[in-house]
Amino acid sequence: MEVEVDETRLNQFTPEKGYYAINEKGHLAFDGADCVNLAREFGTPLYVVSERKIRENYQALVKAFTDVYQDTKIAYAYKANPLMAALQILNEEGALAEVISTGELFLADVVGVEGSRIILNGCNKDRKGIQLAIKLGALINVDSFQELKMVEEEAARMNMKARIGIRINPVVRTGTLSVWETALDESKFGIRLEKGLDAYRRAKKMKNVDIIGIQTHIGSQIENEKPYTVATTRIMDFVGSLKRELDITLQVVDMGGGIAVPFSYIDRPPLSAYVHAIADPFIEKREEYDLGDLTLVLEPGGSIIGTSVILLVTVGVVKREESGKKWAMADGGANINLRATQGWYVYQCFCCNKMTEPKKETINIAGPLCYAGDVLAYDRELPHLEEGDVLALLDCGAYTMAILNRYNSYPFPAVVMLQKGKLKVVKRREMVTDLFMGEELI
Structure with missing residues (x-):
């Protein structure tokens, strides 16, 4: 392979x-x-x-996306490289922190990331991590129906409200290595698109969660921008159905990461191609469904570090x-x-x-x-x-x-x-x- x-x-x-x-x-x-x-x-x-290259790579991503859609936030994916000095630099630059485990959540807190600027993802969150995320005010992207129940239970036990999104699998093939595909039909990540309305319906009935957003992530080292257009279109159509059928208006749409590391020997599309593949359908659907103020979040890791x-x-x-x-x-x-x-x-x-x-x-x-x-x-x-x-x-x-x-x-x-x-x-x-x-x- x-x-x-x-x-x-x-x-x-x-x-x-x-x-x-x-x-x-x-x-x-x-x-x-x-x-x-x-x-x-x-x-x-x-x-x-x-240090200079880290800052330049991050700044280039921010400028490329915000030039097209101003309310875009870049969250650095800690899994790519959790070196504390790099995390500190990116926090200084204004990056959000995208973390997977309780350990990465702790790292984000240690390097000074404000709790509201932390995004907790992952398909098997432990209760201690969920508790810490709720305490810090992090955004928890729920990965399953079972986890949704866990988050509600922990928030109720703490007499607090958990800020949540739900990871939705739009089923999109990226054409990269199979081990990097994270939105296939058989993927272990997220809730399938057709079950998404049920997930949000359940969340809406819960007293101890605030529904903030939606998240997806279709893969890693993606050298073709076209899958992002497909994924963004499907996610935004779903966001429109949330408003129409459940009267849920989101604040955040998180399209994940996966932009390829630009190794000199590959023909990676220019950064602008990725930007338009995501931002263009996002903007079009936002207007079509009258979704109001929406923050677009990206979670790059390798393309920064x-x-x-x-x-x-x-x-x-x-x-x-x-x-x-x-x-x-x-x-x-x-x-x-x-x-x-x-x-x-x-x-x-x-x-x-x-x-x-x-x-x-x-x-x-x-x-x-x-x-x-x-x-x-x-x-x-x-x-x-x-x-x-x-x-x-x-x-x-x-x-x-x-x-x-x-x-x-x-x-x-x-x-x-x-x-x-x-x-x-x-x-x-x-x-x-x-x-x-x-x-x-x-």
Whole structure:
């Protein structure tokens, strides 16, 4: 199960003004910092985050949508990357927080997000999380009839009112990988469109809930804007039926996330295409059904954080087999970038200390784990690699740090952030003793 890529563009380095460049030493530079020096100073594996890029990506999304529909809010999807420093930056920028678990809800509170600016999603919310969301005044997007009852029970127990939306599945296929499709007929998420009126009818009778909105989410890494038009049209037609049949007027329509990370080797539509695919039918149906003031919410994650981060690893053992197969073993693999080894995301890979040297071989970049699938990159055209070379995987911000693991007892990597030319360690490298925290011998 792998994504299709343009091999020529995958192996081609394309400078990006202010971010990716080859410096006077012939080294890769990211946001002005020499990647070889970063590896030497902080060690590897190392995640490097650009504060400036996070802010620019967020601001670009806000401007693109609000230029077309002013009352649009962007909620950052914490699941993409819950690095606290990034969450803090996005809160400063004005982003809402889209969270899934009690842990992410707690994170949003810790970094200072106002409760009314938090959106709690998820298909299996626990009662403690529901209680905290009610206490904070977060918007709870109910995912099932059972959960609707749970929210009402907890709100009544607390003698409070819960602010709710309901996640509706409009049944839309996006054409991406099957694991990223979240609005199929057989999906585990949300309440089917044809049962939606019944869900809102029940909610309207409840004394301890305030019906605020509706939410949907059709998938991840969507490289075609057309499914958004279909989904938005179906959701807005449903919102119209809520007003007509149940006299329910909503305040919020949340169309979820899924805008693809703009990897340089894919033909992702321009941001404006996504904007119009969502905003145009939203505006048209809002006027058609006379829905009044409506806030449009989007929940992007990868498209904000994805291109803001690179991953640095160091080459150890290099094998060049008689069969012609070549392997360069790095000091990190599926433990620090699981998506790469699954083939779900494919990353550009370059040798930071040999950027001006000719590409002499096609080689696989593997991790150190006792797992045959622990391969970060297959068949990459690179200079002659040897022990000590520093490799960079570009655009590694989304769904990497969020799903770190300690297979083979490798500690988690450090994370440094570039802030206006200065460097700050925002997550320290784990020590071996951290691996056993919370455990006891018998």
